[in-house]
């Protein structure tokens with residue numbers, strides 16, 4: 189038996205598409221060359237307003253529809269697997285059902301031209317096989333039973349197959365590559381499922397000017413015999429991480445957006461010993477909820493505490509601090525906002541309601557202050573906001 193991977197556009201596959209309402213079958217495509225629903229296939233079942241619509245949504249979003257299988261009978265092609273998807277697309281482009289787009293019911297004919305072009309230009313990846321009937325049946329059973337669906341990068345590798353993909357897989361998809369263990373400290377995913385390659389491609393693509401998605405980058409380099417740009421960019425990112433964060437990598441470093449972090453911060457100078465000390469402190473700080481945010485927080489000069497998702501004072505703590513301050517203020521005849529109390533305007537004696545105040549760390553959290561009652565002080569909202577994010 190012989191198999192061949194081919195790519196057809198939706199326009200080609202639905203050329204001459206006929207849908208038989210009585211028999212509920214998609215009949216022909218590829219200008220009559222393709223029999224969409226041979227007699228042995230089950231009827232079309234996707235016309236439920238969900239699965240058929242999902243197929244069209246996938247095309248509009250640029251998602252692959254998954255592998256399709258044709259049999260070459262010698263006189264024409266028959267759909268072995270994929271008839272539900274093809275029939276959905278064929279029915280849509282011939283105006284048989286509508287989808288919701290931007291809140292409105294839209295048929296193919298009422299879609300904007302760019303959406304119509306996107307659908308018609310979408311590529312369908314097809315295995316065409318030829319062989320004896322017994323071989324075909326056996327194969328059909330195999331793809332139906334053992335069919336682990338291809339993931340996004342595996343599909344891209346098939347779509348853009350060529351010397352570039354071959355070289356890229358040899359570098360990034362070989363689990364015995366001596367570098368894989370080091371990379372796995374920073375990059376999440378299984379090299380054999382092409383997930384390391386996918387990350388490397390997304391980094392180098394985003395660094396292009398203008399930035400490219402993985403598909404765009406692979407399309408542009410499809411015929412390249414080498415992967416120099418991809419390989420050296422990936423190495424630059426990894427070497428930079430190693431040079432800035434010198435300790436044994438923390439598990440929370442795995443899967444961060446290192447490509448983006450490299451692009452944003454690699455031009456800045458860092459003192460690795462100081463960086464390491466801060467990172468270790470923050471990773472072990474119980475107030476820091478987001479360990480993953482520690483690295484960008486330190487890279488950015490500790491200016492954006494939101495990255496750390498620091499635990500804030502709870503309602504009971506704020507109420508207790510408020511009660512304590514307000515009792516003292518009433519006794520002294522001053523404002524219950526300590527900063528207002530030191531001022532000289534009318535607010536110096538103003539008693540704020542709890543809802544008019546916010547909790548502040550007395551010893552700044554960023555300088556080691558704890559999120560506890562004895563480090564909690566209520567300030568009026570203008571004073572608290574004017575102190576900024578400490």
Ligand SMILES: [Zn+2]
Pocket residue numbers: 525526527528529567568569570571
């Ligand atoms: Zn105040």
